[in-house]
Amino acid sequence: xxxxxxxxxxxxxxxxxxxxxxxxxxxxxxxxxxxxxxxxxxxxxxxxxxxxxxxxxxxxxxxxxxxxxxxxxxxxxxxxxxxxxxxxxxxxxxxxxxxxxxxxxxxxxxxxxxxxxxxxxxxxxxxxxxxxxxxxxxxx
Amino acid sequence: xxxxxxxxxxxxxxxxxxxxxxxxxxxxxxxxxxxxxxxxxxxxxxxxxxxxxxxxxxxxxxxxxxxxxxxxxxxxxxxxxxxxxxxxxxxxxxx
Numbered sequence: 110x111x112x113x114x115x116x117x118x119x120x121x122x123x124x125x126x127x128x129x130x131x132x133x134x135x136x137x138x139x140x141x142x143x144x145x146x147x148x149x150x151x152x153x154x155x156x157x158x159x160x161x162x163x164x165x166x167x168x169x170x171x172x173x174x175x176x177x178x179x180x181x182x183x184x185x186x187x188x189x190x191x192x193x194x195x196x197x198x199x200x201x202x203x204x205x206x207x208x209x210x211x212x213x214x215x216x217x218x219x220x221x222x223x224x225x226x227x228x229x230x231x232x233x234x235x236x237x238x239x240x241x242x243x244x245x246x247x248x249x
Numbered sequence: 250x251x252x253x254x255x256x257x258x259x260x261x262x263x264x265x266x267x268x269x270x271x272x273x274x275x276x277x278x279x280x281x282x283x284x285x286x287x288x289x290x291x292x293x294x295x296x297x298x299x300x301x302x303x304x305x306x307x308x309x310x311x312x313x314x315x316x317x318x319x320x321x322x323x324x325x326x327x328x329x330x331x332x333x334x335x336x337x338x339x340x341x342x343x344x
Contacts (some may be wrong), residue, residue: 138301143309180328184321191318202314204299211300220301223310230321237324244331 119161126154134231138220144230151231152238164246173247174241183233189228 133140133147159167194203204222205211212219274281291312295304299311309317 137311138303138306140303141305143303143306170330180325184318184325185317187321189281191314200314202318204311214296214300214302220299220306223299223301223306226310226314226317227306230317231319234324237328240328244328244335 115161119157123154123158126157129149130154130231134227134233135217135224137231138223139215139217144227145234148231148234149238151235155235155239156242158178159242159246164243168243171239173243176236176243179232179236180226180240183236186229186232187226189223189230190229193222 127150130147130150133142133150134144135147137143137147155171188189191202193209194207195201197203197207197209199207202222204220208223211221211223214220218224274283291304291308295307295312296302299307301307301311
């Protein structure tokens with residue numbers, strides 16, 4: 110899309126949109142949001158990048174097979190984190206009951222497995238948005 | 250004739266749904282049956298038991314983590330369905 114205003118404004122705004130998405134993912138246990146909402150913000154920012162700068166420039170940065178791999182990795186990551194509870198002698202996906210140190214409630218690095226799971230969900234949702242868009246656009 | 254038949258089928262369904270909706274408890278009333286000991290427990294002990302100060306995250310990632318685990322596969326299933334529909338057709342044409 111050869112519109113100069115659109116390209117300049119988008120290249121100014123994109124870092125802030127993506128930073129906000131990462132912020133929402135990382136603060137999922139502290140403030141409203143979480144993996145689904147933050148991952149959606151990240152994914153939509155990538156879709157905006159494709160719409161403005163074209164499909165090929167995004168495919169050079171994040172190939173289709175990489176986004177598909179990340180997409181499968183998110184769910185596997187969640188399930189793998191669930192086994193931590195089993196390995197520590199408690200039930201599947203158990204967090205504090207399995208004796209994991211959850212830190213001080215209210216700090217950024219707290220929440221034990223919640224923090225780790227939220228990051229996995231964020232990566233998964235963002236890459237799902239991107240893979241869906243790749244699949245739909247490439248079919249033209 | 251088919252329109253009359255559709256009306257005869259649909260109107261009782263609409264009436265049943267409206268009657269059902271009329272029987273629902275009022276919105277945000279403290280005496281509602283959903284306001285039992287479960288949300289009280291989440292609100293009082295959520296931070297202590299799960300470790301996150303966002304109670305919603307406590308519920309979806311700790312108390313109901315199984316639900317969220319399967320929920321992440323919903324998106325995966327959606328992507329697989331889209332790929333099957335779009336890429337499957339392409340393969341058949343290529344043959």
